[in-house]
């Protein structure tokens with residue numbers, strides 16, 4: 001599953017390319033999306049914004065000319081495990097097969113393509129305020145007004161949960177995926193299998209603060225110029241886990257602090273992989 005920072009960067013790239021521009025074409029493999037397009041065309045509407053909320057991407061469209069209700073619409077997509085949004089110049093070769101295309105939104109200058117996105121729906125702004133999955137999200141680690149007190153409260157509420165599972169729970173905090181889960185636990189020297197109730201306040205503070213710091217560090221660096229698909233990534237070298245990460249993806253390699261071999265185990269109901277150093281995270 002993509003991490004919150006990946007989705008945040010994708011949404012920001014889409015926003016820079018599309019916001020304020022008029023839709024010139026709309027296509028989707030989802031009948032429930034095209035049905036709305038048939039009734040109240042997306043073509044001719046302006047894209048107002050593209051934002052990330054946790055792991056959801058929200059693309060807001062103005063009310064359409066032919067739409068007598070004057071309803072604005074928001075396209076909600078969730079990436080789950082394999083979904084992604086790319087952006088291309090017209091005529092630029094796609095990085096994925098056309099078979100994987102689920103949604104394509106064109107403007108005069110760009111085409112935004114959602115590949116293998118399993119969850120997509122139209123919402124009105126009223127639906128959005130009442131949307132179960134969105135309203136239940138915990139404080140967003142990448143939001144300017146991130147509420148650390150509330151995040152801490154929600155974390156402590158999961159007293160019996162193993163801390164690694166609690167960190168992945170988007171209702172506790174929105175944005176942590178499997179990579180940052182292991183990295184944050186290592187940085188704070190917390191064993192991934194500890195129950196939340198056994199952690200000190202200092203450890204909980206460290207986890208919340210570090211999660212925000214790590215995610216922010218990956219969205220605030222010099223990415224201003226990026227516009228096309230390649231811009232979604234950092235440089236190849238920096239994306240290489242062998243150079244960039246403390247424990248994730250480093251099973252049996254020596255810990256960067258103490259040289260103990262990094263361990264791996266499946267954890268939680270979804271059997272997500274957890275990496276840790278048994279010496280630094282006893």
Ligand SMILES: [Zn+2]
Nearest residue numbers: 255258277280
């Ligand atoms: Zn170690």
